[in-house]
Amino acid sequence: MAPVGPRRELSPEKLIVAALRLIDREGAGAISMRRLAAAVGVTPMAIYNHFASKRDLLAAVADHVISATRFDGGHDDWRDQVRHCFEALRGLCLRHPGLPALLEVDGAAPASVFAPMEATVQALRQAGLDDVDSVRAYFLLIGFTLSQAAYQARAPIAALEPSEQNRAGCDYPDTEQLELPPSWDFDASFAFGLTLILDGIAVSARQPPEQKAG
């Protein structure tokens, strides 16, 4: 006889994975204790043997996703380090479109939000910022990255894309007359913002901005 696996068919890990799949597939708003329970074939109250509350469960889901990622790319240049960190975070958000909304839930932002902070603060110190300015720049970077990702995740449903038909008849003449491409390039928009912030950090740290081609 092969030794049987763990008798318990339910576990925190199994719940986390099922919750993440539910969130990725139907959005962060679609998850409920009852739907998650049904998805793993169990009674809603069974979940409470593994998590004290829905909030705790969501925090664990966020932590599971974030702690599986390395934000420190081991780059020498502080710009490369910061770039790597927030491109990794953005990649995470694109693969798990519910993640930004998850981190906005009160108390669901877990200790793991300090992981990208660690990598960033190291880099910004190297750039010449002091402790307080490093944390300030970190909040700017993470706010920018998460809001862009949340916006992108919402865009297809909420029709918030700055495309032609959303701006038509909005009573703001300059906004209406903007010449924008028919579909918004979120990748380019993120790259633009990240470079802009890095240039701003360089100015704060009295370093020259990055060399530009052309």
Next chain:
Amino acid sequence: MAPVGPRRELSPEKLIVAALRLIDREGAGAISMRRLAAAVGVTPMAIYNHFASKRDLLAAVADHVISATRFDGGHDDWRDQVRHCFEALRGLCLRHPGLPALLEVDGAAPASVFAPMEATVQALRQAGLDDVDSVRAYFLLIGFTLSQAAYQARAPIAALEPSEQNRAGCDYPDTEQLELPPSWDFDASFAFGLTLILDGIAVSARQPPEQKAG
């Protein structure tokens, strides 16, 4: 006999004002059709005579707050213009702490989010950015402003402030050893970020950064 006022004691405006007061006092998560109805002394279903859905109501609340604000300060310098615009938006968020959360609700971000866009795009054109980069910079600015305000509104409840006790034992040595003041100065953090972004825009536009004292 003085002419009587409108016979109708319920109106969209009355509902909007009551909803805003409820949101300001108990947070955006505390509002429900039933609680709002009770607050104005009416049956929940009476609201549906004035708004098609809860989402429509929340959008109207956000619109009411935002459209009462002038984001264009009429400044000549593009930096002053952008500063004015986002300081006004931030002031709005501080007076109505539920506003950032409100704008994150799917579809509740109303046409009025284009009001700060108008003032910003005008200024950024003047700075020398093209249409696409102006919109990109606008998204950066509004994402930064709203995320900072949301973070600040959440901080007292969610204990997310980067103060000593929240970072203790978080397994990230550099983060733990940061020398930060015991209470976080959100105003200074916002000012830092705004200046940093303006400097970054200046670099993008190939303009010299702002002159610094000292």
Next chain:
DNA sequence: ACCTGAACACCGTTCAAGT
């Protein structure tokens, strides 16, 4: 046109049992 009351299909969570 505007408001009510009952009802439907949901929530998160507590509590008392079962094994």
Next chain:
DNA sequence: ACCTGAACACCGTTCAAGT
């Protein structure tokens, strides 16, 4: 230790009446 089932106090919204 772990799971169930019933129940409580909520949701947003539909529907049929009332005026």
